[in-house]
Amino acid sequence: MEQSFLHTKKILLVDDEQELRKLVIDILSDDGFLNIIDAGTVQIGLSLVRQEKPDLAILDVMLPDGDGFSLMKKLRTFTNIPIIFLTAKDETADKLAGLGLGADDYIVKPFLPQELLLRVYAVLRRCYKSDSPLLELEGCTIDFSRAEVNKNGIIVSLTAKEYTLLETLSHSEGRIVSIDALCEALWGDNPFGYENSLNAHIRRIREKIETNPSKPVSLITIKGLGYKLNARK
C-alpha cells in the first residue's frame, strides 16, 4: 500500500503478550511504518505516550496491571490521539464500551495481517490529512488548499459540496466509498433518497476532473455500491 505520508506516523502498541507485539511490529514495519514503540503494561504505555507522543495507540483490552479501557480514559485526559483496541474478547458489550469511550476502531483476535494494516491505515487517514494538499489524478491535479482543479493548465474552482465529496473520496483513495457515506458527508446523518442529488454532484465533478467525463477513469462508479477515486499510478 502506497501511503507514504502515513508511514512516518509513530505508533504505540500496548499488549502483554511479547510474541504478539513482535508479530504486530513485524507486520507494520514490513509495510513501511518507521516509528513503532511498544509496551507490556498500562504504566509503561502511559509514560511512553507522555514521552514519545505517538500518533496512534493500539491497545490490548486485558493487561497485567489494568485494562485497555481504563488506560484509554487516562490517555483521554491529556491527548486526543486515535486509539484502536486489539482484543481476544468479541462480546458486543465490550465493543460498545470501547467505541463508547471514543475508540476509533476495534480489532478482534485472531486477525489477518491485511486486516490490521487496513484498519490502521483507515484510522490514520481519517485523523491525519496528507501533508501535501495536492492530489495527482489521471489528467489533472486537485489542490485541496485552494479548492481548485488544474486540468491541462486550466484552473477550475470547486464548490463546497464538490470539495467535500472529493475530500471524502480521497481519504479512501483507491477504495470504494458507499453512496450512504458520501450522502452523510454531504448532508449529515442518515439521509434518505439523496442519490439523485449525489449523481448530479458527481457528474459536475467529472466535468471538472475527467479528460472524457462520459468515460471516467479517476472517479469510477461501482454499480449499486458507491464510487472510487483513483490517484495517478
Add this chain to the structure above:
Amino acid sequence: MKVFSKYISKHLLSFIGLILALIILNITTFAFTFHNAVSKNFGSTSPQNMLKQVAAASSSNGITKEAEKILITNSLWAMYLNIEGSCNWTVNLPEEIPTEYSIQDIAIFSKGYLKNYPVFVWSDENGLLVIGYPKNSYMKITSNYYPIDTVRKIPLFFLGIIVFDLAVLFFAYSNSKAQISKNTEPIISSIATLSEGKSINLSVSGELSEIADSINKVSNIISRQNTARANWISGVSHDIRTPLSMIMGYANRIVNDKDASSQIKEQAAVISRQSIKIKDLVQDLNLVSKLEYEMQPLQKENIRLSKLLRSYAIDLINSGLPDFYSLDVNISPDSENSVIECDAKLITRAVNNLVQNSIHSNPKGCTIILSLQITKNKLLLTVQDNGIGISTEKLKELKNKPHYMESTDDRLDLRHGLGLLLVRQIIEAHHGIIKIESNLHEGYKTNIYFKNANFNKPKEHFLWLL
C-alpha cells in the same frame, strides 16, 4: 392443560363408579341383615300365621291342646272375647291383662298394644281371638295414615332429592376442577417452558408452592448449566484467539516472504488457510452458544438494510476479494428506504456467513448477488451465487438434519452447518424466516424474509440544486 382436565374427569368417573358400587353393597348388606327379621315375620311364629293356626285350632268354646302348647312354647298368650266383651277362654294370660272389655277398649287395642303387649286380633262370627306377644317384641305403628296425594308424591320427591344431590355434587366437582386447573396451570405451562430448555421463575402461593419451589430449583440448575456451558465455550474461544493470531500472522508472513522457497510458501499457505477455518469456527461457536443459551443481548436499532448491505459489500471488496469472485448488490427502489429494527452486527454476521459459505464452496470463483426487495409486504434479503450448488438430497439433509448442538448423535460432523446454524439463529432472533434453494450446478440461494419492516416511501428532494 387439557391433559389435566382429562385426568380429573377420568378420576371423577372412577369416583362415580365407586359410589354406585357402594350403593349396591349397601343394599346387599341391608337385604342380608334383615333377611332373618323378614323371615321371622313371615315364618310360622309370625302374628299372621299364629292367628290362622290358633283360629283353626280353636272355637268360641275352647282351644286344642296342641295349639295351647305352641302358644306357650313361643311365650305368647291368647284369649277369646265373645260379643259381650268378656273372655270365653284364655291361654297363658298375664295377670295384668283384664278379662272384661268394653267396645272402646277393643277399638283402641286392636290397632296397637294391650298393657304394652303388642296384640293381634282375628275375628270370627262368634267373637274375637286375641294373641299377645311379649313386650318389646313387635313395634306397631299406631298412626300410619297419610293423605293419598302425599303418598303419591313420594317417588317424585325422592327423584327430586337425587337430582338435587347430583347437581350439588356436579357443581362441587366442576368448581374444584376449575380451582385445580387454575392453580396448576402456571406450573404446567412453566414445565412446558422448561422442557424447551428455557429458564423460568414461578411464583405460586398456597399448597402448591412446594411444587413451584422444586420447579424453580430445576430451572436454576438448567440455567446454571447453560451459563457454565456458554462460559466454558467462551473461555476456550477467548484463550485460543491470541495463539491463533500468531499462527495466522506468521503463516501469512511466510507466504509473502521473498526469501522463502516456493515449497515452504505453499506449506505456509496451507497453514494460513486452515487457521482461517479455525478462526471462523471459533467465532461462530462462541456466538452460536450464546444465542443458543440466550446470553447474547440484541443491540437493536432501526437499520436501513440497503445501507447495511452496501457497507458490508464495500468492506468485503475493499479488504481484497480475489478477482475471480464478483459481488453485486441489487437493491430494488421500493426497498431502498426500508428500515427494520435489528442488531446490525448480527445481521452483518449472518450475511457474511452466507457469503463466506458461497466463497468456500466455490474455490474457483463465482458471482455472488446480495439483493433486497419487497414481496408480499415482507422485506426479502437474498444471498445467492451461481456456483456448484448442492444436490437435492444434500439440501434435504441440510434442512432436516438436527444440528450437532441439538443432537446427541456423536457421528454428526462439526464442520458442517455451524455457520448456517448461526445464520438461522440470528434470523430467528429477529423473527425472520429463512428458506434455502439450491440445485446441483445451479447455485445456492438463501432467502431471508423479515416481517416487521417499515417501508418508508422515498422522499422527493431538490437538494441537488443547492
